[in-house]
Amino acid sequence: xxxxxxxxxxxxxxxxxxxxxxxxxxxxxxxxxxxxxxxxxxxxxxxxxxxxxxxxxxxxxxxxxxxxxxxxxxxxxxxxxxxxxxxxxxxxxxxxxxxxxxxxxxxxxxxxxxxxxxxxxxxxxxxxxxxxxxxxxxxxxxxxxxxxxxxxxxxxxxxxxxxxxxxxxxxxxxxxxxxxxxxxxxxxxxxxxxxxxxxxxxxxxxxxxxxxxxxxxxxxxxxxxxxxxxxxxxxxxxxxxxxxxxx
Numbered sequence: 051x052x053x054x055x056x057x058x059x060x061x062x063x064x065x066x067x068x069x070x071x072x073x074x075x076x077x078x079x080x081x082x083x084x085x086x087x088x089x090x091x092x093x094x095x096x097x098x099x100x101x102x103x104x105x106x107x108x109x110x111x112x113x114x115x116x117x118x119x120x121x122x123x124x125x126x127x128x129x130x131x132x133x134x135x136x137x138x139x140x141x142x143x144x145x146x147x148x149x150x151x152x153x154x155x156x157x158x159x160x161x162x163x164x165x166x167x168x169x170x171x172x173x174x175x176x177x178x179x180x181x182x183x184x185x186x187x188x189x190x191x192x193x194x195x196x197x198x199x200x201x202x203x204x205x206x207x208x209x210x211x212x213x214x215x216x217x218x219x220x221x222x223x224x225x226x227x228x229x230x231x232x233x234x235x236x237x238x239x240x241x242x243x244x245x246x247x248x249x250x251x252x253x254x255x256x257x258x259x260x261x262x263x264x265x266x267x268x269x270x271x272x273x274x275x276x277x278x279x280x281x282x283x284x285x286x287x288x289x290x291x292x293x294x295x296x297x
Contacts, residue, residue, distance in 0.1 A: 051264060051273070052076050053213065054294055055186045063296045070290040073131055074276035075269035080211050081135035083263035084181055085119075085143070087209050087235025090257040092117040097254050113234075115255075119143040125177025127193070128184030128212070129155055129165070137163040137179065148173050151184075181209040182216050193209040196221040206230040211263040214239040223249050226256065237263045 052071045062069050090096065094112050095109070101108045124140050126133045126149040133149065140147045141164055150170045160167060174180060180202060184190055194208065194217040203210075203244075208231060210217055219240050225231040233255035242261060250256050280290045 053185070055213065055215070057294075059294050063079070068290055068293045070280055071292040071294060072273050072277050072280070073238045073292055074273035076264045077131050077135050079266045080132045080183075080263040081139055083237060084132075084183075084209055084211050085139060085258070087120060087237065087257055087259070088179055088181070088207070091209075091233040091235045091255065092119065094254070096257055103128055106294050117244055119145050119179075122146070122178040123148060123176055125149070125168075125172070125173040125180045127151075127170070127180060127182050129163075130183060132211075133183035134159075134163060137165050137182065145179075147278070148177065152189075153225065170198075171201055174198060175203060177203060177206060179207050182212045184212060184216070186213045186215045191215050192218045194218065194222065196224070199225040199230060202231065204230055207231065207233040207235065209235045211237045214242060217247075217252060223253075224258050226253055227249075232255075 052073055054069060054071065057069055059069050065070070093116050098108060098112060101111075119140075120143060122145050124136075124145040124147050124233045126136060126147065129137070129149045129151045137147050137149070145208070147163070147165045150168055150173045151163050154167050168176075180194075182194070184193075194210075196218065199221055202225075208217070208222065214236075217236075217240070222231070222234060226234060234250070234253075235257045236250070238261050244251075250258045251258065280292075283290055
C-alpha cells in the first residue's frame with residue numbers, strides 16, 4: 051500500500067535499500083469509502099438499520115439530524131492521489147470543494163478538479179465536512195486536536211480514511227459530546243484494533259469500519275499486478291517506481 055509509518059525508511063536508506071510504495075489499488079476504494087462514511091453519518095445509516103431490525107420505524111424520527119451532501123462545503127485536507135479522486139466524485143454530489151495541502155497544486159489542476167485552496171484554519175472554519183487524506187509525519191500527527199477541532203464549523207463532521215494517528219481521539223470524543231462536531235466517520239484508529247470499550251463506539255453519530263477502505267478484491271488485483279511489475283523493473287536493473295524519498 052502507501053503507508054510506510056511502520057517501516058524504518060532511514061535504516062533502509064543507510065543500507066542503500068529503496069523502499070517503494072504501491073499506490074495502485076489504494077486510491078479508488080478509499081475515495082469511494084470516504085463517501086460511504088459521509089453518507090452513513092449524514093443519513094444515520096447504522097442507527098436506521100439497527101432501529102428497523104429492533105422493531106422501530108423511525109421514518110420521521112431521524113429527519114432533524116439527517117443531511118444531504120449537495121450544497122455543502124467539503125474540505126479536503128490533503129490533495130494527493132486520493133484527495134484528487136475524492137474531489138472528482140464530490141462534483142457529482144454537487145458539493146463545494148476546498149482543500150489544504152502543505153504543497154499547493156498548480157492552478158490548472160485546481161481548475162480541472164473545481165477546487166479552491168485555503169489555509170488550514172480557513173478550511174476548518176467553513177467546511178461542513180472535513181476529510182483527511184495525508185500521511186502521518188511528525189508534523190501531521192494529531193493534526194486534528196482540541197485546538198483545531200475548536201476551529202471547525204460547529205456541527206461539521208469529520209471523516210478519516212487515512213491514518214488514526216492524525217486524530218487525537220480523546221479530543222474528538224469531547225468535541226462530539228459538546229456538540230462542536232455533528233458526527234464522525236472513522237476507518238482508522240490510534241490503536242488498531244481499537245479497544246472494544248472505546249467511548250467513540252457508544253456515540254450514535256459515529257460510524258466506524260475496520261480499516262477496510264482500500265480492502266476490495268478489485269484493489270488487491272491492481273496491487274499485486276503493480277507490485278510484481280515493480281519487482282520486474284528491479285530485475286531489469288531499473289529503479290523501482292514510487293520510492294519513498296528520505297531527507
